[in-house]
Amino acid sequence: MGKDLKEKDAQEIGRPGLESAMNEKPEIIKSTYKGSGKLKGKVALITGGDSGIGRAIAVHYAKEGADIAIAYLNERKDAEETADMIEKEGQNCIKISGDLKDFTYCQDLIETVIKTYGKIDILVNNAATQYVEEEFSAISIEHLEETFRTNILSMIYLTQQAYQYMEKGARIINTTSVTGYKGHNELIDYASTKGAITSFTRSLSAQLAPKGILVNGVAPGPIWTPLIPATMTGIEDFGKNTPLGRCGQPSEVAPAYVYLAAEDSSYMTGQILHINGGIVVGG
Known part of the structure; x- marks a missing residue:
């Protein structure tokens, strides 16, 4: 990491993390990335879309021609910066x-997307927290319940609402983690939710396959996002x-x-892509 990174950042950047407050900002999109209209005319909803991986997804999707909706907790400045990046690509963002x-928020979120854009083609379930x-034995009930409700239960809530509006060819993409495969000794509850997300992805893909809705996931390894300095030393x-x-x-x-x-992934469902710096995992 860069020389500006300090352990104090874990206390100075509040949960779930502010990208605007980070000493060393994440790279969102490479200067060499060129869009080619792969998602032209599509509408994507991305949870946790204000920063980190969610922001990067939103900007890449906009680069490919999609209109975007980002769901975020309370990080207004980050969300506004992300919207600006999307609009600079010539796409709409709410x-x-x-x-x-x-x-109720999950219901309202989907209704807002439908009222604004008239459809939803891509749902990216990306929001998460960790302690x-x-x-x-020191894992508190409060933190345990918050982690499960944020990481997996809300994902199920939101997907239940969204898929009713999805048509053949729509995509649901869930963010799991390398920890869901190899575990983590200090993130036991978080890793457990990520394992559940993998099982959710595989199970839902089987149910929605006859409808032509594809369900896949991505399991990132250690990625530099606001959640890291906000939760770790x-x-x-x-x-x-x-x-x-x-x-x-x-x-x-x-x-x-x-x-x-x-359309490149039209023959793929129930699968997880591992972007983790070379860590070999099963499944």
């Missing part, structure tokens, strides 16, 4: 703030234990979401 743990805890070593010896950037993950949203 920003909807709220708590995905609230089922680092060295001792298993020792971040100067973040990602160094991967074969590539560094953490990844959102710009290196987002193209996988483009592939899963585009």
Whole structure:
């Protein structure tokens, strides 16, 4: 990581994290990335779309011609910056703030997208939270429930509402994690939710396949996003234990979401793409 990264950032950047407050900003899109209209005319809803991986997905989708809706908790400045980036690509963006743990918000979110754009072609379930805890017995009920409600239960709530408006060829893309495959000794509850997301992806894909709706996922490894300095210490070593010896950037993950949203992946469902710096996992 860069020399500006300090452990104090974990206290200074509030949960779930502000990209605008980070000392070392993530790379959102590579200067060499050229859109080719892969998603022209599509409408995508991205949760956690204000920053990090979600922002990168939104900008890449806009680069490919999609109109965007981003759902975010309360990070208004980040959301506005993301919307500006999308609009600079010539695409529309709406920003909807709220708590995905609230089922009513999930309903309102989908209704807003439908009222604004008239359809939803791509749902990216990306929002998540985590709490680092060295001792298993110290995981609080409050944090346990928040992690599960944010990471997997809200994903199910939102998908239930969204898929009713989806037609043949639509895509649902879920963000899981390398921790869901290899575990993490200090993120036991978080890793458990990510394993559940993988099972949810596989199971839902089987049910929706006859409808022609494709359901896949991406399992990022250590990626530099606002959630990292907001929840972890020792971040100067973040990602160094991967074969590539560094953490990844959102710009290196987002193209996988483009592939899963585009016609290129028309014969793929129930699968997980692993963008993790070379960590070999099963499944």
